[in-house]
Amino acid sequence: MLTNQDRLKQCFQKTQYKIGGNGARNVGVLQEALSKVDSLTESDMYGSGSLIEDFEAKFARLLGKEAAVFFPSGTMAQQIALRIWSDRANNRNVAYHPLAHLEIHEQDGLKKLHQMKTFLLGEEDRLLNLADIKALPEPVAAILIELPQREIGGKLPSFAELKEISAYCREKHIALHLDGARLFEVLPYYQKSAAEVAELFDSVYLSFYKGIGGIAGAILAGTADFCTEAEIWKRRYGGDLISLYPYILSADYYFEKRMPKMAQYFTKSRELAKRWNGTEKVTTQPEIPVSNMFHVYFEGASEAVSDILADLMDECDLGITGYLLEKDAGSCSFELSIGDATLEVDPKRMERFF
């Protein structure tokens, strides 16, 4: 028997147009990225070679940091960043938001592999703030801040507040690490360069398969000695692959393709959130997006909402979502990220759906 959620997923997959994302994650994405690459281009070799070194230098420059290291994943990069700060402070305490990726999506890797003690700053449904940091019961080696805070719809502190947090951490000798999985996506809101945001942090992680739409991979940037240590840990983790070029070439290709469109995604995101909020029994979090993403909330249980959405998706041939998360008090939600797929939908089709 097909559940309503199964049907929702099937209907979503069947639709030709999608309201979110950068298109299907299929092998064509990699084939496109490689199609113009000279087949004689030499592979990187265990972190060496111009293919990886030039890419790392490019992102070090972009972030205004001395150096950068390419990692297969952000999970690996961020655990390592926190471990390095922890070793330097000789303190196993670190702090982050209760819904940080490290706390909810990594099977406790940080604790199991590094015996780290984590302090959760603030509450699940809001951003962490300076008062939360000041209220920490023990000294911490490092604090991780995610911009935007994805699990609550992609919210952001003001740039002024970020500066205050950064100044406080510097004063207290707490290393400040940026989970910038979606850093490019918030630059149009802050009206800052990546380097201006990164300047407030001691280490910065970037992802290439969120708004950029690459295959996988991450950058970790900081001082030269920080990155030298990070490379040693990358080897320890088994992340220093003989060849990372499939991820590097595609990251670079899609970065060049989509970085110039971040402002467009942001504008479209605000436009679409407004449209959702003007629909009965629907709201978004945040109400006015500060990046290319937001969460859509429906009044009603997921069973009932699934049915309505599935019918509408079928009728309009427009994929909205393949899942709904049950929330408290008879509501349900899904996450929407604006990308190339969104821009390609005919506005008439979108309007028909709404």
Place this chain on the structure above:
Amino acid sequence: MLTNQDRLKQCFQKTQYKIGGNGARNVGVLQEALSKVDSLTESDMYGSGSLIEDFEAKFARLLGKEAAVFFPSGTMAQQIALRIWSDRANNRNVAYHPLAHLEIHEQDGLKKLHQMKTFLLGEEDRLLNLADIKALPEPVAAILIELPQREIGGKLPSFAELKEISAYCREKHIALHLDGARLFEVLPYYQKSAAEVAELFDSVYLSFYKGIGGIAGAILAGTADFCTEAEIWKRRYGGDLISLYPYILSADYYFEKRMPKMAQYFTKSRELAKRWNGTEKVTTQPEIPVSNMFHVYFEGASEAVSDILADLMDECDLGITGYLLEKDAGSCSFELSIGDATLEVDPKRMERFF
């Protein structure tokens, strides 16, 4: 000023034909593997999806194990295997050869990430044996055996001795893990299937960029519950990438292409070793290869030998090696692995070189 070793490397890179390997590690290797793949083929998603699951099932079958997990690297896969066995035995002791990959190439990841205590079995210049295992000063949770033992030229115990070691470990409740980075490469010598070798071990790791010549990636196989645990650790390590398909598709492509040629590589390896051993001041380790690989030793310091080799490579347009390792007692050596590139060299060119 160009050193003799620099010149050797340059001369090697310049040659059109190579005596070892499967050809240059360039982007064309991936482009070839992807050229026949339907661009609509869906990516794996964090370890799920038919692309990764079918591949894992294929190698579980091949190895006669209940399950298998694809990993981005063997470093990650093997540390995790030893950690699982260690947890099950509630014992942080493990043992392996003094030149095991984990001991010399992983920046002590096993010790730094898992607080493991390692015992080195036997001596650097020979294979470990049952007597070494019996002489262990403390109980160990697991023993890792590499087939063939790469750092000593690719040597192998007899299959009978392996069976004895396996029986002893089972009797003593010591988990036996196979570092099978080059497992396919030894099957022609043992005249056994992969499953017949794997049967002697509780867990098995395979690599796809040695004799197979893929881009990167590894398989870890064992019981279903072992693999379920391994997947949790893979997530903890940051190895559970959203998309591993660039490695999986190329591993599968080159496995199908080169697995049938392993016997040819082995025959050619013996033939070439004989030719080297018939050359003045040259010997190989082992003298008679048991896989597609061996080490070539020259009498004389690397400075002098580099010069002679560089001249010969230039003259014959045949790449022999790009480096020489200085050994004790005025000798030097390099590693030779037989692959497609070897088979493609005109025998006359080879003969001219010798």
